[in-house]
Amino acid sequence: MMRHPSSMRLILRFMSRYPWRVTAGLAMGITGTLLAYVFPALTQWFLDDIIPNRDTSRIVQLSAIGLGAMFLKQLFFSLRTLANNAFELRMTYDLRSRLHEKIQHLPLKWFDRQSTGDIITRMADDVPATQRVILDGIDQGVPAVLQLVLTAGVMFWLDAKLAMVVLIPVPFIAAGGWIYARWVSPRALEARKAAGGLNSLLHDNIAGIRQIKSYTLEEEKQRGFNASSSEYRRHQTRLQRAWSVYGPGMGFLGDTGVILLMGFGAWWCIQDAIAVPAVPDAEKLTIGKLAQFLLLMGMFYEPVGRLHGINQTVVTGLAAAHRVFEILELEGTEDLKKGERLGEVRGEIEFKNVSFRYDENRPIVTDINVVVRARQTVAFVGATGAGKSTLFQLLTRFYEADEGAITLDGHLIQDVNKADLRDAMGYVTQESYLFNQSIRENLLLGRPSATDEELWEALRQACAAEFVERMDGGLDAMVGERGSRLSGGEKQRISIARAFLKNAPILLLDEATSAVDTRSEKLIQRAIDGLRTNRTCLVIAHRLSTILHADRIYAMRNGQILASGTHAELLQTSEYYAELVKLSFQEEKMQG
Numbered sequence: 378m379m380r381h382p383s384s385m386r387l388i389l390r391f392m393s394r395y396p397w398r399v400t401a402g403l404a405m406g407i408t409g410t411l412l413a414y415v416f417p418a419l420t421q422w423f424l425d426d427i428i429p430n431r432d433t434s435r436i437v438q439l440s441a442i443g444l445g446a447m448f449l450k451q452l453f454f455s456l457r458t459l460a461n462n463a464f465e466l467r468m469t470y471d472l473r474s475r476l477h478e479k480i481q482h483l484p485l486k487w488f489d490r491q492s493t494g495d496i497i498t499r500m501a502d503d504v505p506a507t508q509r510v511i512l513d514g515i516d517q518g519v520p521a522v523l524q525l526v527l528t529a530g531v532m533f534w535l536d537a538k539l540a541m542v543v544l545i546p547v548p549f550i551a552a553g554g555w556i557y558a559r560w561v562s563p564r565a566l567e568a569r570k571a572a573g574g575l576n577s578l579l580h581d582n583i584a585g586i587r588q589i590k591s592y593t594l595e596e597e598k599q600r601g602f603n604a605s606s607s608e609y610r611r612h613q614t615r616l617q618r619a620w621s622v623y624g625p626g627m628g629f630l631g632d633t634g635v636i637l638l639m640g641f642g643a644w645w646c647i648q649d650a651i652a653v654p655a656v657p658d659a660e661k662l663t664i665g666k667l668a669q670f671l672l673l674m675g676m677f678y679e680p681v682g683r684l685h686g687i688n689q690t691v692v693t694g695l696a697a698a699h700r701v702f703e704i705l706e707l708e709g710t711e712d713l714k715k716g717e718r719l720g721e722v723r724g725e726i727e728f729k730n731v732s733f734r735y736d737e738n739r740p741i742v743t744d745i746n747v748v749v750r751a752r753q754t755v756a757f758v759g760a761t762g763a764g765k766s767t768l769f770q771l772l773t774r775f776y777e778a779d780e781g782a783i784t785l786d787g788h789l790i791q792d793v794n795k796a797d798l799r800d801a802m803g804y805v806t807q808e809s810y811l812f813n814q815s816i817r818e819n820l821l822l823g824r825p826s827a828t829d830e831e832l833w834e835a836l837r838q839a840c841a842a843e844f845v846e847r848m849d850g851g852l853d854a855m856v857g858e859r860g861s862r863l864s865g866g867e868k869q870r871i872s873i874a875r876a877f878l879k880n881a882p883i884l885l886l887d888e889a890t891s892a893v894d895t896r897s898e899k900l901i902q903r904a905i906d907g908l909r910t911n912r913t914c915l916v917i918a919h920r921l922s923t924i925l926h927a928d929r930i931y932a933m934r935n936g937q938i939l940a941s942g943t944h945a946e947l948l949q950t951s952e953y954y955a956e957l958v959k960l961s962f963q964e965e966k967m968q969g
Contacts, residue, residue, distance in 0.1 A: 383702075384695045384698040384699045384702055385510070385695060385698075387698070387702045387705075387706070388507065388510055388511060388695075388698055388702075391472065392468075392511050394471070395464065395467075395468065398460065398463075398464045398467075399464075401460055402457055402460050402461055402464065403519055403520070405453045405454075405456055405457040405460065406453075406457055406517075406519070406520035407520055407523060408449075408453050409450050409453040409454050409457065409520075410520050410523060410524045410527070411527075412446045412447075412449055412450040412453070413450060413524075413676060414527070414528075414531065414676070415442065415443060415446035415447075416443060416446070416447070416672065417669045417672040417673050417676070418669070419439055419442070419443045420665070420668050420669055420672055421665045421666060421668065421669035422439060422665075423439070423665070424664055424665030424668055424669075425664070425665030425666065426665075427439070461512055464512070465508060465512055468508045468511065469504060469505055469508050472504050472507060472508060472701070473500060473504045475705060476499070476500060476504060476701060476704060476705060477500065479704055479705055479707070479710065480496065480500075480704065482710045482711045482712075482713075483704075483707065483709070483710060483711070484709060484711060484775075484776070485770070485775045485776060486735075486776065487707070487709075489735070492573070492574075492577035492580075492581075493577065493580050493581075494573065494574075494575075494576035494577025494578065494579060494580035494581070495573035495574065495576065495577050497576055497580065498569075498572055498573040498576045498577075499573070499700050499701060499704065502569075502572065502697070503569065503697035503698075503700045503701050504697075504701060506693060506694045506696075506697035506698075507694055507697050507698040507701050509690050509694045510690070510691055510694035510695060510698060513687050513690040513691065513694075517683065517687055518684065518687050518691075520680075521680035521683045521684050521687065522680070522684075524676060524677075524679075524680045525677060525680050525681065528673055528676045528677040529544065529677065531673060532670065532673050532674075532677070535666065535669070535670070535673075536666065536670065538641075538645070539638065539641070539645075539667075539670050542634075542637050542638055542641045543634055543637075543638055543670070543674050543677060544634075545633075545634065545637055546630040546633050546634045546637075547681075549630050550627055550630050550681060553623065553626060553627055553630070554627070554684070554688050557619065557623045557688065557692075558688060558691075558692050560619060561616060561619055561689075561692045561693075562692050562695070562696065564612065564615055564616060564619075565616060565692055565693045565695075565696035566696040566699060566700075567612050568609070568612035568613055568615075568616060568693075568696070569693075569696050569697055569700055570700075571605075571608050571609040571611075571612045572609055573700075574605055574608070574609075575602075575605045575606055575608075575609045578601065578602055578605045579602070582598050582602065616693075620689060623689075627681070634674065634678060635671075635674060635678075638670060638671065638674055639671075643667075646664065646667055711795060712794075712795075713794060713795045713796040714794050714796055715794055715795075716791075716792055716793050716794035716795070716797075717788060717792050717793050717794065717797075718794065718797055719785075719786075719788070719793055719794075719797040719798065719801060722785070722786060722801045722882040722883065723751040723786050723882070724749070724751045724752060724785075724786070724882050724883050724912060724913030725749065725750060725751045725784075725785070725786050725787070725913075726747070726748075726749040726772065726783070726784070726785055726883075726913065726915075727747065727748050727749070727783070727784045728745045728746060728747040728748075728768065728771075728781065728783050729746060729781050729782045729783070729784070730744055730745070730746060730780065730781035730782075731744075731745040731746075731768075731771065731778045731780065731781035731782070731783060732744055732745070732778065732779050732780040732781055733767060733771060733776060733778050733779050733780075734779060740936060741764050741767045741936050742764040742767050742768065742771075742936040742937070743936050743937055744781075744937065745764075745768065745781070745937075745938060746938070747768070747931060747938070747941075749913060749915065749929075750913075750928075751913055752911070752912060752913055753913060753914070753928040753929065754913075754914040754915075754916065754924075754926075754927045754928050755913075755914070755915050755916070755927060755928060755929045755930070755931070756915075756916045756917070756918055756924035756927040756929070756930045756931070757915070757916070757917050757918075757930075757931050757933060758917075758918060758921060758924070758930060758931070758932055758933070758954070758957055759932060759933035759934050759957070760934065760957075762935075763933040763934050763935065763936065764933055764935075764936040764937075765887075765917045765933055766807065766887050766917060767936075769804070769885050769887055769915065769917070771783060772790070772802075772885070772915075773798065773799055773802060773804060773885070774790060774791070774795050774798060774799075777791065785798070785801070800881065801881055801882055801883055802881050802883045802884070802885055803823070803876035803877070803879040803880070803881040803883070803884050803885065804876065804885045804887070805869075805872050805873050805875075805876045805884075805885065805886050805887060805889040806872070806887050807887045807888035807889075807917075809860070809865075809868040809869045809871070809872040810859065810860070810872070811856045811859065811860030811863070811868055811871060811872070812856075813855070813856070813857060813858045813859070814855070814856070815850070815852065815853045815854060815855055815856070816845055816848075816851075816852050816853070816854055816856060816871060817829075817832065817852040817853055819856060819871060819875065820832050820835065820836075820852075820871070820874060820875050820878055822875060823835070823874075823875040823876065823877075823878035823879035824878050824879055824880070827878055829852065831878065832852060832874075832878065833852075835874040835875070835877045835878040836870075836871075836874045838873075838874065838877045839870045839871070839873040839874035839877055840870055841867065841870035841871055841873075841874050844867055844870075856868075856871070869889065872889075873889055881912070882911075882912050882913065883912060883913045883914075883915070884912055884913070884914045884915070885915050886914065886915070886916045886917065887917045888917055888918070888919050889916075902923050919961070920961060921957060921958050921961040922961070924944075925944045926944070927943075927944070928943070929941060929942065929943065930942065930943065930944060930947055930954070932947060932951055932953055932954040932957065934953060939951065939953050939954075940953065940954055944958075
């Protein structure tokens, strides 16, 4: 697991992408800091020189210098604010874009172990918190530290005794900051994780709202949400309690420095005022010098107070950065362009002794041997959990086989670049997924250059043109989140139309007709039959009536192939297949 120092190192490396923006922000911050020293110097001149000597001739000149310095200070502050805001927006955009790109290219195995809500939390909350480490921790922190050092130097140059008094609380403040960071750091990470868990639960509840309502689980889910929300509140409360002690405690130490300066300063002013003439005037502590020191002390402890807040931001920001860079530094990212380019695809597929497991104790498919000739239709049948869909996910390289080999036109698929491999396949999954966009935009995922005429033709092939024509807006009708404005059968037909539009040489149909009515199923099956002469078609079928005329059928159970052959052959040679057929036709008969 990464520690926070590693997170800071990664943040600094990321910040190095913007050298001019960082340099400009620091330069304006430093310039503004230096201009602030004009006012204490003017105060001392007025109190110790101008007023006692009644020198009115220099009032306008010194006032103009002070006004000019304050104007330039605020001008640089304004420019720096604009520059920092632009930097913040740019860096947030870049960091979020890199994180999204990384997530898009991670293998599916990673997503199997992650919750959607936690991923969203890292993207929406942790990225802005990470960039605050740079803007507050570096852009604000560096000028604050510089102001501390310069102010301390000026104070020692003016009067070492008073400077030592001012610095008495500093070791205690530094120790308090170190203790606070050590205590809060792991707890801030726990709070971030609790936020991710809360968002995960919220995402599940919203996505499954129909199931919650159908099983009247509102109260139970509310209790679960309240428990998760209470856990998050508990972590946040611990952080706020720590800050409620740390912030005022550091403020009290800073106030102690002011009181010490006032006490010692007043004492030494009085003693120097009644001192014997042998004490040189230059070494005496005057009212003007004491006032100057009070202003300098304000300039010293103001950045100290700023650093307390920066400390809080950096600690929580580093916890967020840990979660962001935890993903960005992951290895095993998919490189879609790595490997051989495919030429013209014939569609010959072979599985040779293929085995796959999600973990050591969970084998999914074992010793699979399948041969698919070009332009054949091959079907896979079996009970739920037999491993049928896993074969499709291995063929598309969503997962990599643990043992054995899979070839396409004689090429080992692990040697072929994934972009070409997946472009050669039109994949309709069992769970049809539509993006919250228009029907047109969802179809164009299959072929971005398709014309409206081609879109309508694909819809007709999938028996979807009729209901799309009836919708308000036609192709431009919005489908809602996850296609919520369409029925299950309508969503599936849009997905099938998208696969037809892609016109790939290989079709993968994973229960493609499971969510449509009998009439639509027959029409879609007729369209699929028309496409079989031009492409290789692999079908997973729940309704076995749809694959009676497949060139070859593989019967699977518990991740293994029990038998293969045509429908007629399997009826004669496989009791398992005959039982599947019997059950399938009984189900279809019951459904009318």
